[in-house]
Amino acid sequence: AQKITQTQPGMFVQEKEAVTLDCTYDTSDQSYGLFWYKQPSSGEMIFLIYQGSYDEQNATEGRYSLNFQKARKSANLVISASQLGDSAMYFCAMREDPYSSGTYKYIFGTGTRLKVLA
Amino acid sequence: DVKVTQSSRYLVKRTGEKVFLECVQDMDHENMFWYRQDPGLGLRLIYFSYDVKMKEKGDIPEGYSVSREKKERFSLILESASTNQTSMYLCASSPGGLSNQPQHFGDGTRLSIL
Numbered sequence: 001a002q003k004i005t006q007t008q009p010g011m012f013v014q015e016k017e018a019v020t021l022d023c024t025y026d027t028s029d030q031s032y033g034l035f036w037y038k039q040p041s042s043g044e045m046i047f048l049i050y051q052g053s054y055d056e057q058n059a060t061e062g063r064y065s066l067n068f069q070k071a072r073k074s075a076n077l078v079i080s081a082s083q084l085g086d087s088a089m090y091f092c093a094m095r096e097d098p099y100s101s102g103t104y105k106y107i108f109g110t111g112t113r114l115k116v117l118a
Numbered sequence: 119d120v121k122v123t124q125s126s127r128y129l130v131k132r133t134g135e136k137v138f139l140e141c142v143q144d145m146d147h148e149n150m151f152w153y154r155q156d157p158g159l160g161l162r163l164i165y166f167s168y169d170v171k172m173k174e175k176g177d178i179p180e181g182y183s184v185s186r187e188k189k190e191r192f193s194l195i196l197e198s199a200s201t202n203q204t205s206m207y208l209c210a211s212s213p214g215g216l217s218n219q220p221q222h223f224g225d226g227t228r229l230s231i232l
Contacts, residue, residue: 009158033218045208045223052218091160098215104149104168105176106212106221110160 002027004092006109013082014117020067021077021112023092031097034075035106036066039089048090051075082116089113121145124209124224132232137196139227141209148214150192151221152176152184155206167192168214199231 003026013019025034036048051059051066059066067076079086092109125140143150149168153161153176163176165184173184181203185193192211196203206228210221 006160035220037220037223043206043226043228045210045221047220047222050218050220093221104166104212104214105163106151106210108153108161110158 002094002096002105002107004094004107004109006092006112008112009110010113010115012115012117013079015084016081018078018080019082019114021079021090021092021114023075023077023109025073025075025092025094027073027094027096029096029101031100033095033097034066034068035093035095036064036075036077037091037093038086039091039111041088045091049077079114084116084118087114087116122209122211122222122224124207124227126227127225128228128230130230130232131196131199133198133200135196135199137199137229137231139194139196139207139209139229141192141194141211141224142190143192143211143222144190145211145213145222146189147211147222148189149212150186151210151212152182152192152194153208153210154178154203155208155226161208164194201231203229204231205229 005024032053034051038046049061065078089111095106122143151166152164167173167186183195209224212221
């Protein structure tokens with residue numbers, strides 16, 4: 001069964017430093033996608049970055065990068081040069097290929113609350 | 119840009135009331151989803167729909183129903199609201215097909231049942 005595990009309920013990081021948020025996943029499918037979302041205190045969910053299971057390169061989007069280790073089934077989010085505005089809840093999510101899995105569901109982890117310190 | 123609009127940011131209702139949460143998306147997405155979010159539990163899927171009039175139960179459908187009469191609109195219904203349904207409710211949409219498409223979320227509805 002699909003499962004996403006985020007083992008860090010909360011994290012602190014000093015402003016301008018890098019931080020890694022952990023995400024491990026479980027799937028028996030070969031084709032899947034991994035997503036990271038940011039949820040500020042205002043509540044909206046903001047899509048940050050995507051990694052496909054067949055992508056050979058780690059995804060990057062500005063200060064966000066995804067450390068994808070397929071054999072270990074991990075997809076950690078790295079935020080470089082942290083800013084105060086990065087303080088938020090971060091969710092890792094996965095979706096299997098609907099053509100092979102037969103479902104359109106996305107599975108979410110329980111989230112990591114990041115606090116950036118000035 | 120995709121816009122997913124939820125009808126209310128905050129809602130207060132009484133136990134036993136029938137409650138409607140509305141969600142509209144403007145990007146012709148096939149898939150729409152309703153989640154509830156509770157501290158420490160992440161996002162839990164209540165129902166989703168992959169086409170008009172089509173729906174599937176998620177992980178926690180008990181006490182809820184949904185309606186999708188038009189492609190752009192997906193409604194969540196609490197048939198008889200109870201205090202344990204006090205939560206943040208998030209609606210999302212995504213295109214059909216490949217797994218590389220992210221979901222787009224509304225701003226959420228904070229529902230309190232008194």
